[in-house]
Amino acid sequence: MIASDPRAFLPLSPSAFYILLAVSAEERHGYSIAKEVEEATSGSVRLGPGTLYRLIKQMVTDGWLVEVDRLDSEDPRRRYYRLTPWGKRIARAEAERLADAVRTAVDRKLLSASAFA
Amino acid sequence: MSFWLRLALLLAPAEFRRRYGEEIAAGEREMRAGDVLDVALTGLRLRWEDFARDITYALRRLSKAPLFVSIVVLTFALGIGANVAVFSVLNAVVIKPLPFKDPNGIVVIFDGVRGGAEVPDNLSLADPLDMRSVPTFAATAALASDGGTMLARNTPFAIGGLDVIPDYFNILGITAELGRVLVPADGDPGVHNIVISDEVWHAHFNADPSVIGETVRLNGVPERIVGVLRPGQPALDPNGSLGSQDYYAALPEHATFADREERYLAGFARLVPGASIASTNAQLALLSARLQKLYPKIDHERVFSIVPARNELLGSAASVLWIIFAAVVGILLIACANVGNLLGARWSTRDRELAVRSALGASSRRIGTQLLIEAGVLATIGAAAGVALAYGALYALAGLLVNALPRASTVRIDGASLLYAIGAVIAATLLAGVTPLLSLANPDLQSVLKAAGRGGDASARHRLRSTLVVLEIALALALVVVSGLTVRSFVNLINTPLGIRPNGVIASGLTMLPEKNLGTLAARAAMQRDLLARLQALPGVRAAALTAQYPLGPMTNRSNAPVFGRTYPIGSVPHATANNITSDYFRVLGIPLLRGRVFDSTDTMGSAPVAIVNEAFAQRYLQGMNPIGVRILSQGWNDTPTTWSTIVGVVGDERDEIAQPPFPEFFVPMAQGPTAYTSALVYAPDVDAAVIAREMQGAFAGALPTVQPPGMHTVAQLVANHTAQERFATILLATLACIALVLALSGIFGVVSFSVTQRSREFGVRMALGATEPAVLADVLRRTLVTTAMGVAIGLVIAALAARAIASQLGSISPFDPMTFGVVVLLILCSAMLASLHPALRATRVQPVDALRYE
Numbered sequence: 028m029i030a031s032d033p034r035a036f037l038p039l040s041p042s043a044f045y046i047l048l049a050v051s052a053e054e055r056h057g058y059s060i061a062k063e064v065e066e067a068t069s070g071s072v073r074l075g076p077g078t079l080y081r082l083i084k085q086m087v088t089d090g091w092l093v094e095v096d097r098l099d100s101e102d103p104r105r106r107y108y109r110l111t112p113w114g115k116r117i118a119r120a121e122a123e124r125l126a127d128a129v130r131t132a133v134d135r136k137l138l139s140a141s142a143f144a
Numbered sequence: 145m146s147f148w149l150r151l152a153l154l155l156a157p158a159e160f161r162r163r164y165g166e167e168i169a170a171g172e173r174e175m176r177a178g179d180v181l182d183v184a185l186t187g188l189r190l191r192w193e194d195f196a197r198d199i200t201y202a203l204r205r206l207s208k209a210p211l212f213v214s215i216v217v218l219t220f221a222l223g224i225g226a227n228v229a230v231f232s233v234l235n236a237v238v239i240k241p242l243p244f245k246d247p248n249g250i251v252v253i254f255d256g257v258r259g260g261a262e263v264p265d266n267l268s269l270a271d272p273l274d275m276r277s278v279p280t281f282a283a284t285a286a287l288a289s290d291g292g293t294m295l296a297r298n299t300p301f302a303i304g305g306l307d308v309i310p311d312y313f314n315i316l317g318i319t320a321e322l323g324r325v326l327v328p329a330d331g332d333p334g335v336h337n338i339v340i341s342d343e344v345w346h347a348h349f350n351a352d353p354s355v356i357g358e359t360v361r362l363n364g365v366p367e368r369i370v371g372v373l374r375p376g377q378p379a380l381d382p383n384g385s386l387g388s389q390d391y392y393a394a395l396p397e398h399a400t401f402a403d404r405e406e407r408y409l410a411g412f413a414r415l416v417p418g419a420s421i422a423s424t425n426a427q428l429a430l431l432s433a434r435l436q437k438l439y440p441k442i443d444h445e446r447v448f449s450i451v452p453a454r455n456e457l458l459g460s461a462a463s464v465l466w467i468i469f470a471a472v473v474g475i476l477l478i479a480c481a482n483v484g485n486l487l488g489a490r491w492s493t494r495d496r497e498l499a500v501r502s503a504l505g506a507s508s509r510r511i512g513t514q515l516l517i518e519a520g521v522l523a524t525i526g527a528a529a530g531v532a533l534a535y536g537a538l539y540a541l542a543g544l545l546v547n548a549l550p551r552a553s554t555v556r557i558d559g560a561s562l563l564y565a566i567g568a569v570i571a572a573t574l575l576a577g578v579t580p581l582l583s584l585a586n587p588d589l590q591s592v593l594k595a596a597g598r599g600g601d602a603s604a605r606h607r608l609r610s611t612l613v614v615l616e617i618a619l620a621l622a623l624v625v626v627s628g629l630t631v632r633s634f635v636n637l638i639n640t641p642l643g644i645r646p647n648g649v650i651a652s653g654l655t656m657l658p659e660k661n662l663g664t665l666a667a668r669a670a671m672q673r674d675l676l677a678r679l680q681a682l683p684g685v686r687a688a689a690l691t692a693q694y695p696l697g698p699m700t701n702r703s704n705a706p707v708f709g710r711t712y713p714i715g716s717v718p719h720a721t722a723n724n725i726t727s728d729y730f731r732v733l734g735i736p737l738l739r740g741r742v743f744d745s746t747d748t749m750g751s752a753p754v755a756i757v758n759e760a761f762a763q764r765y766l767q768g769m770n771p772i773g774v775r776i777l778s779q780g781w782n783d784t785p786t787t788w789s790t791i792v793g794v795v796g797d798e799r800d801e802i803a804q805p806p807f808p809e810f811f812v813p814m815a816q817g818p819t820a821y822t823s824a825l826v827y828a829p830d831v832d833a834a835v836i837a838r839e840m841q842g843a844f845a846g847a848l849p850t851v852q853p854p855g856m857h858t859v860a861q862l863v864a865n866h867t868a869q870e871r872f873a874t875i876l877l878a879t880l881a882c883i884a885l886v887l888a889l890s891g892i893f894g895v896v897s898f899s900v901t902q903r904s905r906e907f908g909v910r911m912a913l914g915a916t917e918p919a920v921l922a923d924v925l926r927r928t929l930v931t932t933a934m935g936v937a938i939g940l941v942i943a944a945l946a947a948r949a950i951a952s953q954l955g956s957i958s959p960f961d962p963m964t965f966g967v968v969v970l971l972i973l974c975s976a977m978l979a980s981l982h983p984a985l986r987a988t989r990v991q992p993v994d995a996l997r998y999e
Contacts, residue, residue: 057164058171075182076171077152080164081190104170 033113033120043082045072047091047110047118054095056105057083083108091117145169148180156187157194158509195517202518212490213522216483219890220526222883223479224568225533226472228557230876231564232538233545234469236555238462242386242454243378243551245317246414250453251421253284253411253428255446264449265702265719267411270399272309274435275411275448278427280419285309286409289382289699290393292363292656293852296348302852303344303362305391306379312392315414316380323356323371330370330394338362339371340391364658364850367393378551382410385550386457404439406781408701412453425449460953461549464873467950471626471880474619476568478884480575481612482891487519488580488609489898512581519577523569531557531565541872547865548872579608606899610931613888613895617935618942620881620888621972625943626950627874627881628964633957634874638867642695643798643806645734646859648829650836653854654698654821655844665784668818669749671847676726678843679824684831689729692781692819693721695798696862699821701781705810707765708775708788718765720757721800721809722779724817730795732827740772740793747813753778754813755789758797761808776810784817802866803955823854833858873953885972889979896928896980900987912992924984925977932976936969943968 039047042064049055049063060083061074074082086092091114095107110118132138145153149172153165168183206213241247253275256264272284291304312318313325321342330337340355349355359366379389395409415424428448435446455462535557538545545552657671672690679688693699703722706712727743729735738759747754755778762771771791778789789812797806814822824844828836837856844853857865864871900907907920947959957964 057167058174061171062174075179075186076168076175077156077179077183077186080160080168081186084160084164102170104166106167 033117034124036117037121037124039117039121041072042074042078043086044118044121046074046079046082046086047114047121050092050108050110051115051118054097054107054109056107058105060108086114090114145172146180149175149183152180152184152187154187155184155191157190160187160190198514198517199521201514202521206518206521209490212486213525216486216522217526217529219479219482219887220523220572221529221533222887223472223476223530224523224527224565224572225530225537226880226883227476227568228527228531228561228565229534229537230465230469230472232534232557232561233549233552233555234465235558235560235564237549237551238458238465240554242457247454248452249282249415249417250315251413251415251424251450252453252456253413253448253450255407255448266407267409268399268405268407269395269403269409271407271448272409272411272413273397273399275413275428275431278424278431280416280424280427282414282416283311283315284411284413285311285315286395286411287312287380287382288395288409291390293658293850294348294360294362294391295364295850296358296360299348300850300852301348303390305338305389305393306382307393307395309395309397312380315412318373318377320371321374322353323369325371325373326392326394328394328397331396333396335394336365336367337370338367338391338393339373340369341373341377341389342375343388344390345372362391362393363656380410380412380453380457385459405703405779405786407703408781413450421450421452457550459550461869463950464869464953465549467626467946467953468873468876468880470946471623471877471884474623475880475884475887476572477575478616478619478887478891480572481579481616482887482894483519483522483572483576484579485609485612485891485894485898487515487576489894491515491580515581516573516577520569520573523572523576526572527565527569530568531562534561544868544872544875547868549869579612582608606902609895609898613891613931614935614938616888616891617932617972617976618939620884621936621939621968622942622946623877623884624881624968624971625939625965626946627877628968629947629950629954629957629959629961630874630877632961632964633954634867634870636957637802637870637955638863640799640802642802642859642863643735643796644695644859645732645827648827649732649859650826650828650833650840650856651694651697651859651862652824652840652844652856654823655848655851655854656821658848658850665749665818668820669815672726672814672818672822675822675824675843675847678847679826679840682826682828682836682839682843684828684836685826686828687728687731688824688826689726689732690814690822690824691726691729692724692814692821692823693800694733694823694825695800696802696859696866697823700800702807703779703781705761705765705776705778708777718761718776718808720761720765721807722781723809723811724784724814724819725811726814729811729825732825733798734827735798736796738794738796740791742793742795743811743813743815748815751816753787753789753816754792756793756795756811757791758795758806758809760797760806761810762794764808778810778812778817780817782820784819787816789816802863885975888972889975892928892932892976893979893983895931896924897983897986899927900924900983904987904990907987907990908992911990917988920988920990921984924987925980928976928980928984929973932973936972939972940965940969 045064045067046060048067049060055063057076057079061076061079064072064074083092087094087108090111092108093111095109097107129138133140149169153161153168242250244250253267253272254264255267255271267286269286272286275281275284278284285308287306287308289304290307291302293300294303306312308326310326310328310330318325320339322345323339325339326337329335338360340349345351345355349358355369355372357368357370359368361367373392377388378386379392381387425448428450432446432448538555538557542552542555545555549555657668676688676690679685682688693701701722702719705718705720705722707718712718725743727745727747730737730742740756742756743754755776757766757771757776766774771794774791775788776791778787780786789810791810795811798809799806800809824840826836826840833856840856841853844851907915911917911920943965944960947954951959
């Protein structure tokens, strides 16, 4: 189910967006995604295992993530996930949407430009 | 994996668990507080999403089959609606506890044994007071109906109430909304205190709080209002039901010797906690024996006994309602079998689709769940329509219910009814869905894939469908038999000869003569002569009489009537209905004079006391002798004299109660014992009953201007009032039997139609090979006959068991009445044949070419 315009899926929930961010640089297994999200947000976004895997399942079904086999995995039960090009487009679209919002906030003097830089 | 995590994962759909369970468990060591809960909640959320998707899918599929949906929804609506309606009645009348404090401890006291050969007698005022010595009674009380005209704030109005021993309020836990309830001192001589209902307070006192202490006149006697009861306060009725009362007055707390003779009170009591009925009955037997020694003339042959108030209040209503409930459960089963077959037929045409889905990886469990959800969606829509139907049915039947059942005014569709409806939906879903599921659980889906296109019918599937029809026919037959028996017994009951004219007689309710005429018997007699003369003068009246009581009337008074000069062993003193009448009583009611004479104008206060007995009295108590000239003791009531009266005539029997054989009865002339209470009877066959009733009320108003005229009834109305419960049960069971029959026949129609469609190829081949149309027709009908005959055989067994269970409700009709059974079997066989005739004829019209074209 791949739509041509990723903006049809926006806005993403914060959890979904941070999961995409977590796997954008490298393949990760589920638990390491949750840990990465928590560190990246200084603990403000916490993903319980149920929530995490429900989102992962949905993203795999929708083609945002793919499972990858890793022979070097220390625990064979753990599976690794990688962002697909389509997933990357969606993540980028969401980031642009957020950036637009921040620019508007600076224009309206809600935020100083220095904080942005 | 920890127990809790394992449990949390179990909540999730199997697919998710298989795929991610291991992975989640791999991270268990790093888990933090709340993570297991998160897994559990996620599981529930995924389940709900699946469920919502299945429902959407089911709705989308069903919207493409409006005819199928309408038939199934209608079937479920009838089945579940009937269940919800009957359950609501059963719950309100039978299941809910009585509306009193700690209702299980309340018992009703009789003189005699309930369920014995004779109707138990009432108690005298002395009895409940004597019974205070029984240690297992926490309190005893008694009550009698009273009423008449209340004059308050210069306005007279009719009012009905109870005279009670004030412990009535303690025993039932009734408290006042305003002022206080009655206490023993309210029964002291010279004290005239009453409490009134909240309804009277609103209707006649404008809910004025200053009513406490106000004096009103009740039948001319000044009474002071000391309390107002709570809104809707139910009351125990003397005739063993629950009612509402306008006011309560106190009976005295001490009894004179004379009080022992007047038995007009309904007794009841509260048991001490833990006391049993049996031990109390044993104590009462000791008390009875002691009273017989103390008062041998009066208290011989007394056998007190108690039953739980609940049993007495519900009477046969409980068993009648359970029977009807069983009938509606039967209907739901028939409805489910029908729907099961319809769903089976529908899904069998989806075999191909299901096989494809299965091949594409949908688990058979998911498919099964989807099928059940489709059944559930249909049952839910059906139940919603059914609850609406039940609501309408209860509304339409309200009038019938109130007359037929105790506490019927409390019947409504409430939370319990809706819970029951939900239960019915679940049961209906499983029952209707599980059989087609069984037939779909064919592991060899490959063969289905191959066969589906050719309409091949697995014979196992056909057998399952036929089995359902057999069960439907069996249940429908049992229901029709039970309702047939009920109808016959009801027809019997309402045609019971009462010993009186069925037409042309109008009877009044009970009227209490006003206070100024209560004082002397002569004044009462004068008032009665005036009233009688006015009634006789009405146009079209051929005869009129005044009487203390009449068949199916508002009261029955019985007393002992020993024969002069005889001594009786304990337990065999003549006991009879005691009636005071004017001379034309027998002419009005058309009761034949068998020997001697009736009363006439020579029987006056000054002449020798005379009596007339009925045939039952003569046969039972004066066997082998000429009753004329025998003297019997006639116990006067309402302060009329007790005298030895000479029998001057014997008349035919009349029934006090419709379902009881005629009871021995003696009559004394009203002129020699003018009672304070009286009813009027007229015979006016040529005048419209409503017209004469109005004119009789006019006569009452003319003779007794301060008294509210009583209501008037024809004999047919009295019979209808006395058979309301039977009428209710009969109408309901007959309706349910019709529904059951229609459902079962539509079941037969559906299955035969389906089977003809499935076998059309076979018929085509056979006809191509030379089979004649009659041969094909006979083949289809023969199959139906076999199925129906099996259903009839099983149904006869169920019907016999059901009939035996309701035997006590059937009166004189045998539960195995051959005529009813025979007619019903014929009816079922013939209508089954008729239902299959149309599809069978269709089979004969199969064109061999069409049938074979698909090969």
